[in-house]
Amino acid sequence: MSSTDKQPAPAEQIFQLCMGFIPAICLNVVAKLSIAEQLVQGPKPVGDLARVAKVDEDALCRVMRAISIFGVFKESAERRFEQTPASDMLRADHPQSLRPFVVFFPDPLHFRFYSNLMHSVKTGETAGKATVGMELFEYLKGEPETSSIFNAAMVNMTHMFIPAVLEAYDFSGTQTLVDVGGGHGSVLAIILQKYPSMKGILADIDHVVAGASPYLTSMGVADRCRIAPIDFFKSVPAGGDIYILKNIIHDWDDARSLTILKNIRAAIGNSSQGKVLLLEIVLGPGGHPLGYLADIEMMVLAGGRERTEQEYRDLFSQAGFRLTKIVPTQSPQSIIEAVPA
Numbered sequence: 001m002s003s004t005d006k007q008p009a010p011a012e013q014i015f016q017l018c019m020g021f022i023p024a025i026c027l028n029v030v031a032k033l034s035i036a037e038q039l040v041q042g043p044k045p046v047g048d049l050a051r052v053a054k055v056d057e058d059a060l061c062r063v064m065r066a067i068s069i070f071g072v073f074k075e076s077a078e079r080r081f082e083q084t085p086a087s088d089m090l091r092a093d094h095p096q097s098l099r100p101f102v103v104f105f106p107d108p109l110h111f112r113f114y115s116n117l118m119h120s121v122k123t124g125e126t127a128g129k130a131t132v133g134m135e136l137f138e139y140l141k142g143e144p145e146t147s148s149i150f151n152a153a154m155v156n157m158t159h160m161f162i163p164a165v166l167e168a169y170d171f172s173g174t175q176t177l178v179d180v181g182g183g184h185g186s187v188l189a190i191i192l193q194k195y196p197s198m199k200g201i202l203a204d205i206d207h208v209v210a211g212a213s214p215y216l217t218s219m220g221v222a223d224r225c226r227i228a229p230i231d232f233f234k235s236v237p238a239g240g241d242i243y244i245l246k247n248i249i250h251d252w253d254d255a256r257s258l259t260i261l262k263n264i265r266a267a268i269g270n271s272s273q274g275k276v277l278l279l280e281i282v283l284g285p286g287g288h289p290l291g292y293l294a295d296i297e298m299m300v301l302a303g304g305r306e307r308t309e310q311e312y313r314d315l316f317s318q319a320g321f322r323l324t325k326i327v328p329t330q331s332p333q334s335i336i337e338a339v340p341a
Helices: 010-018 020-032 045-054 057-068 097-105 108-114 117-123 130-131 136-140 144-168 186-194 213-218 254-270 290-302 308-320
Strands: 074-077 080-082 176-180 198-204 224-230 242-246 275-280 321-328 334-341
Touching: 020 057, 020 097, 020 108, 045 057, 045 080, 045 176, 057 074, 080 186, 097 144, 108 290, 117 290, 136 290, 144 186, 144 242, 144 308, 176 254, 186 213, 186 224, 186 242, 186 275, 186 334, 213 224, 254 308, 254 334, 275 308, 308 321
Parallel strands: 176 198, 176 242, 198 224, 242 275
Antiparallel strands: 074 080, 275 334, 321 334
16 A cells, blocks of 8 residues: 555544535635636636636635645646646536536535534434524525525536436436426436437426526427426326436435325326336445435435435335336436336
């Protein structure tokens, strides 16, 4: 084992964990300031970057220097920075841009929620009411700018993960795909693009799908996609061959997850073609380590949880489904398939 492969000493491990929030918030700051966009043409002195961003030169230099040790930007000479493959992905116009993800996840709003993690641990409740006086999704209804940032981050995650889903799962023969809780339709649109004979129904709460039309139009699938404002705790549209839910069931506790799944079971009715696909991280052997961090995210923000294969199997059984297979992908998510029992 080389020196670079050695595990950090226990004390160093604890130090790194305790200070992990610092590079995260530094990423958030440089993304919001669009620093990466300034370095597309080559290295620049930090003074030039600061003047365009209208921030303090020394403070910006210290922030960029701090994250350069993780490979985000490179200080090529004293107080002169250049792009790296990692910092390049902070550009809004990068084909695999992570800017929306970085703008939302290590944002001060997130830190406010996590400052009340102890509340969640003591009570089993989310940190929503302790932080903003209400649950997250209720809060987003009244904060259109924050809701827009949240939705952009969800679309960003979809663009990261859905190619692996398309590679791992064959949707051939599906006539109508219903995207339950589909936001602006990022999952549905990408699948419809690959399968030109397929039609889709985008189903989500009214204030979310209200902003979906421009996105679906930009993806060239609006003419094959019906938008259905719903409350999935009450009902979901009938008529689908496949009901797909990306990162929806993990938002909710077992009782509310069962309500959603039972409503889908009712919508499928006696159809012999009906099935459910959950795009979720599955905890347990062979699962992605990210799942255990996402589980804390669900506990603090949404009140849901990540689950094991057996927990998904039990949920499906209680809702009138039978879990048929779990298909791993090259992303952290797996495809969990179930059919009516």
